[in-house]
Amino acid sequence: MSTLLEITALGKAFGGLRAVTDLSLALDGGELLTVIGPNGCGKTTLFNLLTGHLKVSQGDIRLDGRSILGLPPHQIARLGVGRKFQMPSIYAELTVAENIRLARQAAALIPLRYQAEGQGDAWAEQAGGDPYAAFLARLGLSEIAGQRAGTLPHGKKQWLEIAMVLLARPRLILLDEPTAGMTRREKLVAVGLLQDIRSQFGAAIIVIEHDMTFVEALGGRVAAMLNGRLVADGDFARVRQNRQLVEAYLGGAAAGPPAAGHSSDPRPPAPQLSPGDDPSHG
Ligand SMILES: Nc1ncnc2c1ncn2[C@@H]1O[C@H](COP(=O)(O)OP(=O)(O)OP(=O)(O)O)[C@@H](O)[C@H]1O
Ligand SMILES: [Mg+2]
Numbered sequence: 001m002s003t004l005l006e007i008t009a010l011g012k013a014f015g016g017l018r019a020v021t022d023l024s025l026a027l028d029g030g031e032l033l034t035v036i037g038p039n040g041c042g043k044t045t046l047f048n049l050l051t052g053h054l055k056v057s058q059g060d061i062r063l064d065g066r067s068i069l070g071l072p073p074h075q076i077a078r079l080g081v082g083r084k085f086q087m088p089s090i091y092a093e094l095t096v097a098e099n100i101r102l103a104r105q106a107a108a109l110i111p112l113r114y115q116a117e118g119q120g121d122a123w124a125e126q127a128g129g130d131p132y133a134a135f136l137a138r139l140g141l142s143e144i145a146g147q148r149a150g151t152l153p154h155g156k157k158q159w160l161e162i163a164m165v166l167l168a169r170p171r172l173i174l175l176d177e178p179t180a181g182m183t184r185r186e187k188l189v190a191v192g193l194l195q196d197i198r199s200q201f202g203a204a205i206i207v208i209e210h211d212m213t214f215v216e217a218l219g220g221r222v223a224a225m226l227n228g229r230l231v232a233d234g235d236f237a238r239v240r241q242n243r244q245l246v247e248a249y250l251g252g253a254a255a256g257p258p259a260a261g262h263s264s265d266p267r268p269p270a271p272q273l274s275p276g277d278d279p280s281h282g
Contacts, residue, residue: 002028002029003026003027003028003029003065004027004028004029004030004031004063004064004171004172004204005025005026005027005050005061005062005063005172005204006025006026006027006060006061006062006065007023007024007025007026007050007059007060007061007062008024008059008060008061008062009022009023009024009058009059009060010022010023010024010046010049010056010058010059010060010061011023011056011057011058011059012042012045012049012054012056012057012058012228013057018227018228019042019045019228020042020045020046020049020228021227021228021229022058022059022229023042023046023059023225023228023229023230024059024230025223025230025233027172027204027206028204029171029202029204030198030202030203030204031204031205031220031221032194032195032198032204032205032207032218032219032220032221033204033205033206033207033220033221033222033223034206034207034208034209034215034218034220034221034222034223034236035206035207035208035209035222035223035224035225036208036209036210036212036215036222036223036224036225036239036249037224037225037226037245037249038226038248038249041225041226041227041228042225042227042228043176043208043225044176044208045228046225047083047174047176047206047208049061050076050081050174051073051076051077051081051083051174052068052071052072052073052075052076053073055070056069063076063079063080063081063172077109077110077168077170078109078110078111078114079110079114080110080114080115080116080169080170080171080172081170081171081172081174082165082166082168082170082172082173082174082203083165083173083174083175083176084158084161084162084165084173084174084175084176084178085161085176089161090149090150090157090160090161090164091149092148092149092150093148093149093150094148094149095145095146095147095148095149096136096141096144096145096146096147096149096152096160097145097146099149099160099164100136100141100145100160100163100164100167102164103163103164103165103167103168104167106167106168109168110168110169110170114170114171115168115169115170115171116169116170116171116201116202116203135163135166135167136163138193138196139159139160139162139163139193140156140159140186140189141156141159141160141163144156153181154180154181154182155181155182155183155186157181158178158179158180158181158182159186162175162178162193166197166201169201169203170203171202171203171204172203172204172205172206173197173203173204173205173206174205174206174207175194175205175206175207175208176208177208177209177210178190178194178207178209179209179211179214180210187211187213187214188217190214191214191217191218194207194218195218195219212240212250215236216236219235219236220235221233221234221235222234222235222236222239223239224239224242224245224249226244226245226248226249231244231245232244232245
């Protein structure tokens with residue numbers, strides 16, 4: 001696979017605050033990358049720069065060798081970049097099925113040449129019938145297709161939004177804490193699903209995640225950020241030994257997140273290193 005995404009010396013400042021500093025990273029087509037790091041270290045900001053929701057202060061972002069700096073979010077989306085936001089953005093008043101239907105219509109917006117190369121239809125072929133029924137079944141949404149999306153538990157909302165992103169067949173999928181609010185069982189399903197999306201849809205995926213058990217189970221490459229900088233990049237076994245990261249994040253699980261003055265979302269204390277139990281599941 002060739003290089004799909006190339007980030008070079010990327011920087012973003014909010015006034016005096018440097019949220020992302022001198023960050024360089026390349027991602028191949030179909031590659032899976034997990035981004036970890038403490039609250040406020042710049043992970044979501046990185047996504048906002050990639051999708052054009054924030055203006056880049058320094059550096060460059062290239063998709064297939066072409067700079068996307070200055071492009072508005074809708075144009076970057078049409079180049080095959082799909083995103084799931086940190087807080088699920090679904091149509092709360094519509095049913096699950098109606099949300100899906102809207103996403104199917106939006107799917108036509110990405111030209112074929114910018115869509116993922118793989119055929120997600122494999123799911124449908126396996127089911128031998130309606131491709132969308134198979135799609136919903138694979139994501140665990142069939143039984144709740146008639147429910148109003150706003151009434152779903154957070155974990156199901158996450159699945160719904162992932163489904164909506166997938167339907168556009170983006171070649172690069174950005175998932176911001178997709179397992180937040182999911183039960184342990186759902187998280188295990190999520191691991192299999194993300195691996196499936198990668199192999200069957202052929203999409204490259206960058207996933208931001210705080211649950212280290214999930215990160216380890218997912219496998220693949222891990223990039224760690226601290227204070228806006230990339231401090232480690234490699235397989236998790238190696239990354240988790242990074243001294244800076246252990247001191248600031250992995251080793252201090254009990255200490256909770258640093259106060260980052262972060263206003264957009266209440267964050268769970270991070271990270272979670274133990275297998276843990278889900279009170280909701282036996
Ligand atoms: N639009 C903005 N304006 C000003 N400051 C911002 C803005 N967005 C983010 N920040 C600040 O930039 C820093 C990085 O925030 P970011 O949301 O990228 O962190 P994060 O790594 O995603 O954290 P979390 O794990 O809590 O989601 C924080 O200090 C945050 O307060
Ligand atoms: Mg974030």
